[in-house]
Amino acid sequence: MVKVTVCGAAGGIGQPLSLLLKLNPQVSELSLFDIVNAKGVAADLSHINTPAVVTGHQPANKEDKTAIVDALKGTDLVIIPAGVPRKPGMTRADLFNINASIIRDLVANIGRTAPNAAILIISNPVNATVPIAAEVLKKLGVFNPRKLFGVTTLDSVRAETFLGELINVNPSSLKGKISVIGGHSGDTIVPLVNVTPEIASKVAKISVADYEKFIHRVQFGGDEVVKAKNGAGSATLSMAYAGYRFAEGVLSSLAGQSSSSAIPDSSYIYLPEIPGGKEFSAKYLRGVDFFSVPVVLEKGEIKSFVNPFEKLKVSKQEEGFVQVALAGLESSIAQGTNFVAGSKL
Ligand SMILES: NC(=O)C1=CN([C@@H]2O[C@H](COP(=O)(O)OP(=O)(O)OC[C@H]3O[C@@H](n4cnc5c(N)ncnc54)[C@H](O)[C@@H]3O)[C@@H](O)[C@H]2O)C=CC1
Numbered sequence: 001m002v003k004v005t006v007c008g009a010a011g012g013i014g015q016p017l018s019l020l021l022k023l024n025p026q027v028s029e030l031s032l033f034d035i036v037n038a039k040g041v042a043a044d045l046s047h048i049n050t051p052a053v054v055t056g057h058q059p060a061n062k063e064d065k066t067a068i069v070d071a072l073k074g075t076d077l078v079i080i081p082a083g084v085p086r087k088p089g090m091t092r093a094d095l096f097n098i099n100a101s102i103i104r105d106l107v108a109n110i111g112r113t114a115p116n117a118a119i120l121i122i123s124n125p126v127n128a129t130v131p132i133a134a135e136v137l138k139k140l141g142v143f144n145p146r147k148l149f150g151v152t153t154l155d156s157v158r159a160e161t162f163l164g165e166l167i168n169v170n171p172s173s174l175k176g177k178i179s180v181i182g183g184h185s186g187d188t189i190v191p192l193v194n195v196t197p198e199i200a201s202k203v204a205k206i207s208v209a210d211y212e213k214f215i216h217r218v219q220f221g222g223d224e225v226v227k228a229k230n231g232a233g234s235a236t237l238s239m240a241y242a243g244y245r246f247a248e249g250v251l252s253s254l255a256g257q258s259s260s261s262a263i264p265d266s267s268y269i270y271l272p273e274i275p276g277g278k279e280f281s282a283k284y285l286r287g288v289d290f291f292s293v294p295v296v297l298e299k300g301e302i303k304s305f306v307n308p309f310e311k312l313k314v315s316k317q318e319e320g321f322v323q324v325a326l327a328g329l330e331s332s333i334a335q336g337t338n339f340v341a342g343s344k345l
């Protein structure tokens with residue numbers, strides 16, 4: 001019996017993500033929360049002939065606190081794609097003003113109603129919204145760093161797709177053979193492509209210009225979609241796929257299965273309280289606390305992480321990318337942490 005709650009379930013990501021979750025046989029209850037149309041989406045999905053029972057929860061007005069509590073009660077996994085997406089000309093950081101308080105309030109509700117749930121945060125700017133979630137849970141005295149995940153899987157999905165095109169291999173075969181670490185925006189995103197000898201030998205044959213284009217495309221892939229949608233939002237379908245891929249890993253780990261990939265998917269996590277995380281951060285990350293690294297899951301939580309610098313053959317150039325990423329992450333983390341320090345929960 002697994003209950004999954006999607007907060008922001010009626011949105012561009014929320015709807016296709018909920019569809020994919022409805023198809024997962026492990027899910028016994030799919031609880032959909034949104035401030036609009038959650039009941040409509042739930043009614044629609046409930047006609048699909050899979051076992052998951054779908055419930056829709058939508059506050060009747062701004063004062064109504066029962067809908068969110070009903071949505072979260074007894075849940076094992078909460079996935080959050082709630083908030084506003086970018087329009088052309090905006091950076092993810094520009095979303096902070098609106099999305100920070102949405103994440104703060106949703107996570108406070110999770111901390112009070114479902115403190116043992118695993119939490120997957122999709123809402124941008126992920127580099128700051130995950131620190132917000134951690135601070136809120138700390139303030140409430142229920143923070144379990146093994147169960148808080150910033151969803152950066154879309155960066156891996158893009159890296160696999162774009163590198164597959166470049167070295168002419170089926171992109172699906174690249175899952176678990178390359179890795180993306182760092183954060184989730186622009187130059188905080190660091191693709192690692194020399195992890196396996198087989199792929200590294202193919203990468204060695206591409207030109208410097210093509211490699212640089214590839215890195216830029218993974219780092220700024222989100223902009224491509226924002227531009228193409230021309231005011232109608234950002235990536236939703238590829239994000240729903242990516243979010244589902246990560247959620248499926250969490251669900252299978254709850255069922256006792258381990259990842260079949262050589263390198264598991266990365267997630268943006270709080271390192272200091274994960275075994276070896278504090279030392280890793282001090283040695284390689286100038287003490288930065290949040291960073292996306294491949295995570296090994298067990299029973300719905302982080303069992304351990306893969307140290308890319310020891311296990312994934314990070315090139316000198318990639319080490320340089322990490323140094324650039326750290327500067328961006330430091331300021332986003334501080335912004336998220338300070339926001340909660342100055343907030344009343
Ligand atoms: N982590 C990642 O890789 C990615 C993250 N995103 C982010 O995901 C977020 C959502 O994007 P879209 O689905 O395209 O946006 P959208 O606007 O289509 O959907 C957002 C949904 O959140 C709901 N919402 C707003 N406030 C809420 C609250 N307090 N509680 C519950 N629901 C609430 C809205 O009613 C709407 O249905 C954005 O912040 C976007 O930047 C988007 C793509 C990739």
Ligand SMILES: O=C([O-])CC(=O)C(=O)O
Binds near residue numbers: 124
């Ligand atoms: O670019 C955006 O704003 C949405 C996003 O995070 C992505 O597509 O990676």
